[in-house]
Amino acid sequence: MNSAYRTMVLLLFLIQASHAQETANTSFGKGIFNIVAKDSTWSMKIATRMQILSVFNYEKNTNGEFINQPSDFAIRRARLKFDGFAYSPKLEYKIELGLSNQDISGGSIYTGNAPRYIFDAVLMWNFYENFELWLGQTKLPGNIERVISSGNLQQVDRSLLNRSFNIDRDMGIQLRHKTNLSKKFLMREILAISQGEGRNITVGNFGGYQYTTRLELLPFGTFESGGDYSGADLKREEKAKLLLAVTYDFNNNAVKTRSNQGSYMLNDTGFFETNINSLFVDAMFKYQGFSFMGEYALRNADDALAKNADGTLTGDTVEVGSGLNLQSGYLFENNWEVSGRYTNVTLDEISIGERIENQYTVGLSKYIVGHKLKVQTDLSYLTIVNNPDELMYRLQVDIHF
Incomplete structure (x- = not known):
């Protein structure tokens, strides 16, 4: 019985089991159904979502004309989500599974030669006042664009900065705390210790561990409905709200080209660290x-060039450099939104010099039921030093149950 079949059997079992429980009424975008045990010792909300994406690419030739490149029609994401509490409301959990080809891609010997179905499998324990302990696999507290759910983005997908620098998900522990510095001023602190090689790795740890710390300041108080981690101002904040944050991540003896992301750096003795x-x-x-x-974003390494034991180069290079992403939008009363984004990524490719990319994006979104049912489209112009300019048009439908 393969993993996909087992997942569907599990879902059908849960649906059948829900008839024996007290089930709360639900509405569109609030989950397929919610289950609460008769003795209130556990709960489970089951939800699903998908993104249907079309991408059209064009490349400028030597005559200054944009030539059509291969297009892409895909189920960009298809997810199953389970969350609730176990034994006590202070002990919450979340499980998220990916089912589309792009969700589960990247399987290798390091993941047991299995598809990477699991995105999140994490316990969250509010063990004392404003302290929470997270245990399992989930997103690390990295750049805000990465922590925002892919279903709550302001544009069709994340930026080039996120593609090059994000630290994504990993397995480990996180300690989270929040402090009220005044009636409105909120400070949140996060410390994470993780394996350092990304999600679903079953044969690590080859290098050292990864240490991440994040500090968040909200001087004007919290956003409505968690809007600090959601694209677009769907709640139309009546008073200005601001989040300022900084994250530092140290991956000790990392063995991948992008910290816990990218490809493994192999050499004649095993791994370059x-x-x-x-x-x-x-x-x-x-x-x-x-x-x-x-x-x-800024990334550097003690030694960016992977080497063999005798000092010869293997050809692998740590992707060091910097990135800047600026994005803004305005939501009209009819729930149409216009947005714009500028992204710069500069990678220090030592063998060929700097690789500088600039991308300019304009987007248009229609929020039918907030982020739960929306249609988004955007147009991007990409310039890469010493490479042809590129044009990309995307159209996506996003639906959550």
């Missing part, structure tokens, strides 16, 4: 339909 440092500075601002998000 080097310390990799990542820094993120980001902000989110919302006020009466206007939103702004800014991110800066």
Whole structure:
């Protein structure tokens, strides 16, 4: 019985089991159904979502004309989500499974030669006052654009900065705390210790561990409905809200080209190891339909060139450099939104010099039921030093149950 079949059997079992439980009424976008045990010792909300994406690419030739490149029609994401509490409301859990080809791609000997179905499998324990302990696999507290759910994005997908620098998910522990510095001023602190090689790795740890710390400041109080981690100002904040944050990530003896992401750096003795440092500075601002998000990323390594035992180069290189992402939008009363984004990524490719990419994106979104049912489209112009300019058009439908 393969993993996909087992997943469907599990879902059908849960649906059948729900008839024996007290089931709360639910509505569109609030989960397929919610289950609460008769003795209130556990709960489970089951939800699903998918994104249907079309991408059209064009490349400028020597005559200055844009030539059509292969297009892409795909189920970009298809997910099953389970969350609730176990034994006590202070002990919550979340499980998220990916079913589309792009969700589960990346399987290798390091994942047991199995598809990477599991995105999140994490326990969250509020063990004392404002302290929470997270245990399992989930997103690390990296750049804000990565922590925002792919279903709650302001544009069709995340930026080039996120593609090059994000630290994504990993397995480990996180300690989270929040402090009220005044009646409105909130400070949140996060410390994570993780395996350092990304999600679903079953044969690590080859290098050292990864240490991540994040500090968040909300001087004007919390956003409505968690809007600091959601694209667009769907709640139309009546008063200005601001999030300022900084993340520092240290991956000790990292063995991948992008910290815990990218490809493994193999050499004649096994793995090339080097310390990799990542820094993120980001902000989110919302006020009466206007939103702004800014991110800066920086990565460096003790030794960016992978080597064999005798010092000869293997050809692998740590992707060091910096990135800047600026994004803004305005939501009209009819729930149409226009948005714009500028992204710069500069990678220090030592053998060929700097690789500089600039991308300019304009987007248009129609929120039918917030982020739960929306249609998004955007147009991007990409310039890469010493490479042809590129044009990309995307159209996506997003639906959550």
